[in-house]
Amino acid sequence: MKSLLAEVNISEGRNLDVVEKVKLALLEKEDIRLIDLDSDKDHNRTVFTYIGEPDAILEATKRLAAKAIELIDMTKHEGSHPRMGAVDVVPFIPVKNITTEEAVKIAREFGKFLGGLGVPVYYYEDAATKPERMSLVKIRKGQYEALPEKMKNPEWEPDEGPHEFVPKSGATVTGVRFPLVAFNVNLKTENIEIGKKIVKAVRGATGGYKYVRAIALSLEDKKMVQVSMNLVNYEKTPIPRVMETIRSEATRYGVLIDGAELVGPVPLMALEEVLKHYLQVHDFSMEQIYY
């Protein structure tokens, strides 16, 4: 059975009546499984995470998006998280028995549908049509407020939908990416400098592991420092290698790990290297697991 995940970010996290209506549209048919729904008031943003067969995911995402486009008015949106549209970012994530190419086809069909509803759409990451559109950060630079000017620039012509600014919906970014693992490690120290040194050692941008993004945070209530990470390719940079590097770097400063957190949904396949590394089961196959 093929399995595709969608992680839809909409620009509404305060009016829970709207969130509920969008959720009802998503769940109108019972052929997908909602695995996480997270509304954040500060961000004024909600993330829907759901999984199922590719065609069911495509149809469910169309229902969700049509309802969100109908109910959300970006001219009134405020929130602390970067955004540029009512349906802001829609990554599709291949989970099982599905190639990146097949997932890109789904993302493109979704993009055409949204374009047909009158929403400008940009494709990103593995669905990007140009190298400079790979990065969400670059596409979203300046956010919603920059769109009227940006869309006059031929370089930023949308991939689907109208070629001019649409005030109510803003623009949507959709595409295909590898599953993220959000992993935080809490250190038994209040010294943020130690946290910063460890971040420098593990993250790709400063010479560490290529697929690790990391920042150091003070956890004031816990009197600890946290290394907060996104592991963007758990196959090439596996969780246990990052964990043990942090442990080793922390030990240099006489600091122990108090605990760690895997945040939100975690793909089963990301756990393969955890088992193989720590239990030394070199020939283990994830096919042996039943549930």
Add this chain to the structure above:
Amino acid sequence: MKSLLAEVNISEGRNLDVVEKVKLALLEKEDIRLIDLDSDKDHNRTVFTYIGEPDAILEATKRLAAKAIELIDMTKHEGSHPRMGAVDVVPFIPVKNITTEEAVKIAREFGKFLGGLGVPVYYYEDAATKPERMSLVKIRKGQYEALPEKMKNPEWEPDEGPHEFVPKSGATVTGVRFPLVAFNVNLKTENIEIGKKIVKAVRGATGGYKYVRAIALSLEDKKMVQVSMNLVNYEKTPIPRVMETIRSEATRYGVLIDGAELVGPVPLMALEEVLKHYLQVHDFSMEQIYY
């Protein structure tokens, strides 16, 4: 969704034509998932492992058993593994959203069905009707060959089916038990005495962990010693605790672990403590995993 596992041991592992016919009966309906099929020539025995909703598992097990009873003649059976029937042992194992009581109901319905086919049936472990029938080893003592005498003893009256010896089918043991984890650890030494000392330290019978059964084996081709274990309750005696105890005991003798093996099907829930222990994710929930 409820999920029940069945692990059916039949007394045929050499005539693969018979095994194939039994398999076809099992898979006649597509509502269960066969996760392992292992035929062993020395044992002259085949183990079918499959999973699904409880009612589907019951019906599939009836189909499998009826076919095996029809095709296997115990008067001609030879093999190195202890056995007493054509359908020898049938444990049902609760996997998800199902209580032991519900699983016992399934085992008893299966037992009544087999009894109706003219096969003497004993219930064991969580389905046992008397304390002395908890243990498979005790029920099967003396094997098939001992049945004619044993069944004259009122203490060994079957729970279902005829109260006398049936030469062709022998007797069947069915019940409900916790999922087993078969876990082997290979040590970088050829000294079997070190293996035996470690076995003594970890297994329940000699003062170690209550739910560990273990033996030490020589792996002659690998020039290593193996601690070969069944972990019979991974909740109360988790895998990483056993692994780290073996590592610590081996270190006493200057011996390292070369690798380990998780053999056959492994329940997802047995991996919870592996993650929590090694990644120190104290608050992790297995509900976060998607696949």
